[in-house]
Amino acid sequence: xxxTLVKVNVxxxxxxxxxxxxxxxxxxxxxxxxxxxxDVLQMADSPSQFILYEAYRDADAAxxxxxxxxxxAWREAxxxxxxxxxxxxxxxxxxxxx
Amino acid sequence: xxxTLVKVNVxxxxxxxxxxxxxxxxxxxxxxxxxxxxDVLQMADSPSQFILYEAYRDADAAxxxxxxxxxxAWREAxxxxxxxxxxxxxxxxxxxxx
Numbered sequence: 001x002x003x004t005l006v007k008v009n010v011x012x013x014x015x016x017x018x019x020x021x022x023x024x025x026x027x028x029x030x031x032x033x034x035x036x037x038x039d040v041l042q043m044a045d046s047p048s049q050f051i052l053y054e055a056y057r058d059a060d061a062a063x064x065x066x067x068x069x070x071x072x073a074w075r076e077a078x079x080x081x082x083x084x085x086x087x088x089x090x091x092x093x094x095x096x097x098x
Numbered sequence: 099x100x101x102t103l104v105k106v107n108v109x110x111x112x113x114x115x116x117x118x119x120x121x122x123x124x125x126x127x128x129x130x131x132x133x134x135x136x137d138v139l140q141m142a143d144s145p146s147q148f149i150l151y152e153a154y155r156d157a158d159a160a161x162x163x164x165x166x167x168x169x170x171a172w173r174e175a176x177x178x179x180x181x182x183x184x185x186x187x188x189x190x191x192x193x194x195x196x
Contacts, residue, residue: 003139005103005149019192026193039135039153041101041189051103051189053151055137091139091149094117095124 001036001093002062006052006086014081015048021077022052028070029054034061036098048083055093099134099191100160104150104184112179113146119175120150126168127152132159134196146181153191 010018022040029038037055056062065071108116120138127136135153154160163169 001137003137005139023193030194037135037137038193039099039101039191040193041103041191044188044190090142092142093137093139095121095136095138096128 001055001096001098002057002059003037003053003055003091003093004062004088005091006054006088008050008052008078008086009083010048010050010078010081011083012048018050018078018081021074022050025070025074028068029065032056032061032065032068034058034064036093055098057098099153099194099196100155100157101135101151101153101189101191102160102186103189104152104186106148106150106176106184107181108146108148108176109179109181110146116148116176116179119172120148123168123172126166127163130154130159130163130166132156132162134191153196155196 026038026040029035034057036057037053039053041051041053043049054062054065056065124136124138127133132155134155135151137151139149139151141147152160154163
């Protein structure tokens with residue numbers, strides 16, 4: 001599994017906007033060939049901090065996500081709602097063994 | 099979804115031991131009632147750093163995990179392999195909507 005944890009720090013006044021836009025991205029992303037996870041997490045103690053947990057079968061499938069219309073629309077929609085640049089960290093998904 | 103990201107920093111000489119023990123924990127945990135995710139991730143650029151991504155239907159199911167024999171065995175097995183105390187952060191899993 002090729003996985004990425006994307007940390008997103010959202011401006012407080014745009015939390016609801018961010019959740020709505022990210023829901024659309026989630027719904028389309030889980031339909032992609034090769035997608036295994038697209039989980040949207042909100043930190044319980046700090047609701048302006050989110051994690052997008054994205055898992056794909058391989059690096060090619062992950063790269064293809066970045067070219068989809070829904071990803072590009074999301075990226076543009078949320079650009080002004082970030083309180084700081086988002087950070088993605090790549091992980092090797094050991095288990096489950098997809 | 100009740101989710102926790104557990105950051106684990108493992109002593110370099112115990113990375114293989116940690117993976118083997120955590121595999122057993124993964125295999126048993128995904129059989130638990132209420133478990134939705136028990137993904138074991140290794141940082142691509144820093145292989146001594148791991149994330150356990152654990153998702154349960156609710157807080158009760160997450161709490162029940164901490165009482166299982168496989169969790170308790172894992173906790174004891176890995177105790178001396180940590181390079182620093184592990185850190186768990188609780189997130190509300192917004193999507194998917196389990």
